[in-house]
Amino acid sequence: MTKPDQTASPTLLFYCYRTVTALLAPLAYRKVAAKLAAHGVSETRQRERLGHASLPRPDLPAETPLIWFHGASVGESLAAITLINRLHSLLPDARFLLTSGTATSAEMAAKRLPDCAQHQFAPLDSGGAVNRFLAHWRPDASIFVESELWPVTLSAAKARGTRLALVNARLSAKSVAGWRKKLPTARFIMGLFDLLLTQNKAVAEDLLSLGATPARVFPSGNLKAGSAALPQKPELLREMRATLAGRPLWIASSTHEGEEETVLEAHKALLRDHPDLCLFLVPRHPERAEEIGGKITQAGLKYSQRSIGTALSPESQVYLADTLGELGSWYALSPIVFLGGSLLPIGGHNPFEVAQSGAAVLTGPGYSNFTETFPPMIASGAATEVRDAHDLAQVVDHWLTQPAQLQIARDAARAYVEEQSGQLDLVVERLINSLCLKEHHD
Secondary structure, eight states, rough: OOOTTTOOOHHHHHHHHHHHHHHHHHHHHHHHHHOHHHHHHTHHHHGEEEEOOOSSSOOOOSSSSEEEEOSHHHHHHHHHHHHHHHHHHOTOOOOOEEEEEOOHHHHHHHHHHHEEEEEEEEOOOOOOHHHHHHHHOOOOOEEEEETTTOOOOOOOOHTTTTTEEEEEOOOHHHHHHHTTTHHHHHHHHHTSSSSEEESSHHHHHHHHTOOOOOOGEEEOOOOOGGSOOOOOOOHHHHHHHHHTTOOOEEEEEEETTTTTTHHHHHHHHHHOTTTTOOEEEESSSSHHHHHHHHHHTTTOOEEEEETTTTTTTTTTTTEOOOOOOOOOHHHHHSSSEEEESOSSOOOOOHHHHOOOOOOEEOOOOOGGOOOOHHHHHHHHSSEEEEEEEHHHHHHHHHHHHOOHHHHHHHHHHHHHHHHHHHTHHHHHHHHHHTTTOOOOOO
16 A cells, blocks of 8 residues: 655644535535536436446456546546557556546547546545445546546545556646645645646646655646547538638637627628638537627627528628537638637637647637646747737738748647647656556556
């Protein structure tokens, strides 16, 4: 059995947290179960949040490891699947468990997990749920993605002898400041990990300041860069290319409430010099489609809406792509993509998916969830920051009228994502060595 860093011990705050989460577990479960039910998740699968497994543990020989990955939602789960695929190529007998907390991540996992892996919803961070989960699955190693620091889960897994890693680690400035106010507890949590792989040097320094053991901390790039590209639908691509018939196109993707007005204002300005330009508007939440349609009409623009089957026509100035699962096809259509969730302080969205498709990347300044990613991308020309409708229209116009400059931006984006994804082999090697999986490596 491995032990936490001997310089760090459980604190009174940790014990209080463990007690409070146990008391609040029934209330927390009602809340998360209601969210899952609203997405059509069965009651049996909802109970996975209480640690009640809906699948049997694989019947494995004692020497064959079960490796547990946990990611909060879709982005983190995709990074986990990237590692699962790479580890499986080196450890062909190993089996994998992926947990996450959202219905959308479960749907994605069902489509993209390899046969060697299973998905469950993660247990709530309370003693009863966690202990039931661990007693059933008995993982040999647990790998948490990004900022998933669940004290009860981590300490209970460590107490059972499970080796722990945090990969693709990132912490917001607010989170770091919060942990620094309870430094002894932060030091205890950091000491539970056998390995901490961060997205960059700044995050590594933050973890060290919170008490992580220096010999266990390594900057390793962003694993999301190594995720498989978003799936595309060839028939849809052929159909849309034929329909567009060479019309210039740009995309505003994953927009949130309060951003569409800016995007539409930019598009109206662009239409003055590019009258046949088409905007594909892809809202983050398709259920807002009716509201967004009203905004498009109010802006004096003609639009077609995918979910209700109104076909894109030569008169359509905006195509409201309010469906799920087609983002990879839209990215493949356009050389210019603006990522929403960034014109307002929302946090931004994953630029690697855009760069992998070969498009140039635009973002607003509100990318707080990607502070480790966008600044170096912007500095290298792999992404461009805009602040308002004027900026957005100006950059899109520049790229439409200067195709050579657009190609430079596209090449820079692709080069950046390739550089980041090149770290994957080193990450896998460190996981195998630090989590004592080397004896299973062919």
